[in-house]
Amino acid sequence: MSQQQEPDHSRDKSVSLVLGSGGARGYAHIGVIEELEARSYKVVAISGCSMGALVGGVYAAGKLAAYRDWVCRLDYVDVLRLVDVTWSPMGAMRANKIMGKLESLIGDTRIEDLTIPVTTVATDMTRQREVWFQSGSLLEAIRASIAVPGVITPVHRGDQVLVDGGLLNPLPIIPTVSAQADFVLAVNVTAHSPRPVSLEELLPPEEVAEEQAREQSRDADGVDFASWIHGVRGAARRLIDGLGNSDADTQRGNSEEEALERDRREWGRLDMVLASFDITQAALAKYKVAGYPPDVLIEVPKTVCGAYEFYRAEALISLGRHLAVEALDRFEGRTHPGWGSSSIVVEAPTQQGQQGEDVS
Numbered sequence: 001m002s003q004q005q006e007p008d009h010s011r012d013k014s015v016s017l018v019l020g021s022g023g024a025r026g027y028a029h030i031g032v033i034e035e036l037e038a039r040s041y042k043v044v045a046i047s048g049c050s051m052g053a054l055v056g057g058v059y060a061a062g063k064l065a066a067y068r069d070w071v072c073r074l075d076y077v078d079v080l081r082l083v084d085v086t087w088s089p090m091g092a093m094r095a096n097k098i099m100g101k102l103e104s105l106i107g108d109t110r111i112e113d114l115t116i117p118v119t120t121v122a123t124d125m126t127r128q129r130e131v132w133f134q135s136g137s138l139l140e141a142i143r144a145s146i147a148v149p150g151v152i153t154p155v156h157r158g159d160q161v162l163v164d165g166g167l168l169n170p171l172p173i174i175p176t177v178s179a180q181a182d183f184v185l186a187v188n189v190t191a192h193s194p195r196p197v198s199l200e201e202l203l204p205p206e207e208v209a210e211e212q213a214r215e216q217s218r219d220a221d222g223v224d225f226a227s228w229i230h231g232v233r234g235a236a237r238r239l240i241d242g243l244g245n246s247d248a249d250t251q252r253g254n255s256e257e258e259a260l261e262r263d264r265r266e267w268g269r270l271d272m273v274l275a276s277f278d279i280t281q282a283a284l285a286k287y288k289v290a291g292y293p294p295d296v297l298i299e300v301p302k303t304v305c306g307a308y309e310f311y312r313a314e315a316l317i318s319l320g321r322h323l324a325v326e327a328l329d330r331f332e333g334r335t336h337p338g339w340g341s342s343s344i345v346v347e348a349p350t351q352q353g354q355q356g357e358d359v360s
Helices: 022-039 051-060 062-070 076-081 096-106 138-145 205-220 225-244 248-253 256-291 310-331
Strands: 012-017 044-050 118-124 129-133 154-155 159-164 181-193 296-303
Touching: 012 022, 012 051, 022 051, 022 062, 022 181, 022 296, 022 310, 051 062, 051 118, 051 138, 051 181, 051 256, 062 096, 062 248, 062 310, 118 138, 129 138, 129 159, 138 159, 181 248, 181 256, 181 310, 205 256, 205 310, 296 310
Parallel strands: 012 044, 012 181, 044 118, 181 296
Antiparallel strands: 118 129, 118 159, 154 159
């Protein structure tokens, strides 16, 4: 049979999509979805946690293109403006500004009204178990799922204190098991790798050049990453150190050097929270994959960028699409472009195990 007569293996095939947590790395989910659509796969179920819940929910609501356009325009300053600092001891940020933007996109959409069944996963701190949102407000479900403990304030619903689902299940595969789909595709964006892997190592050369050009453009605007981090450090200091010492007179008495040193120390604590959460999610995701192996697994090393580098949307979306090309080509029995090095491939778990689920 000639190549022109080869059947399109993806035509009319259905897929259950599992989108994991991982902060800014979750932008890769957008690229994966774009590649699935380009191959005419039909998404018939979505399960998402944290950033995966956000992207999956927005996609099911039909607003992914608008969301993509917005995040690709964000720069250092825009991201800093979204840092909605609060004095609450339960989290550094309220996320009101981010949720306000999402509300303008999806409004009061209810999960049960979506054309694609969606499950978002949160964690109930009171009962120490998972909570699955499969009905009700999509906005509330997303907000609960993205509440990184200690970083974004939790959602209170009755006697429940809801935080990021990644605390227990960063890659929620189980909700997709009952879906009538030809295969399950999972995207883990907190994957372990044998060594630290940069974003540039995983992108094709032309994409690397584009990202470097964007970086130079950002620097040319006079706002570099160091300045951006310094601004967030100042906000984090008010939230963390200020809670422990709210005496205004004492604060005014501190010298400028002492204030700068405190900024560095307190931001270090917030960085530690995020890094620790990343490590925990990476380990949990391995167990979830071992217990319930998806048909296709796309893994983004957690070292490609920091969880808060939300200004790198274009490169991360491109990464997601390129990794999806490789994974789907293998799944379909085709060759793939083969950029990157085989030494950075994330190794699959070697032991099988079952993980229990608490469903609310």
